Amino acid sequence: MLRLLKSPSRLIAWTVANVTGMGLYLLLASRLWSVKGEENTPGGPGDAFYYIFILLPILLFFAAINVAELYRIVRRSNEKRIAVFIWTTMLCLWIAIFLVDHIQGVRNISADFS
Structure with a gap:
C-alpha cells in the first residue's frame, strides 16, 4: 500500500x-453525533x-x-499526472x-444547560 503506484492492483x-x-x-x-430531538443538549463527558x-x-x-504515498509519487512516478489526480481526489474525499463529521457533530448547546 505504501509502495509506488506502478500497477493497477496497487492503485x-x-x-x-x-x-x-x-x-x-x-x-x-x-x-458522537447528536440524536434527533437532542440537538441542543451537551455531549457526554467522554466525547x-x-x-x-x-x-x-x-x-x-x-x-x-x-503523505508517504504523495512523496513516492513525486519522487518516482512516471505518470505523475494520473497519480497526483487520484491522490488529490482522495484528499478531497x-x-x-471530515466536514460531514464536523457538521453532524457540532452541538449548539442551549442556554438552559449553561
Whole structure:
C-alpha cells in the first residue's frame, strides 16, 4: 500500500484502503453525533477522550499513509499526472468526510444547560 503506484492492483488497493478508512471513520464518528430531538443538549463527558483516542489515530494513520504515498509519487512516478489526480481526489474525499463529521457533530448547546 505504501509502495509506488506502478500497477493497477496497487492503485486499487490504496484506493480501497482509503475508502474503507473513510467508512470506518464515519461509522465511529457517528457515535458522537447528536440524536434527533437532542440537538441542543451537551455531549457526554467522554466525547473528547473518544475523539482523541479513537478518531484522531485513524485520521493520523491515513494522513501518514497518504503523505508517504504523495512523496513516492513525486519522487518516482512516471505518470505523475494520473497519480497526483487520484491522490488529490482522495484528499478531497477525506476533507469532505471530515466536514460531514464536523457538521453532524457540532452541538449548539442551549442556554438552559449553561
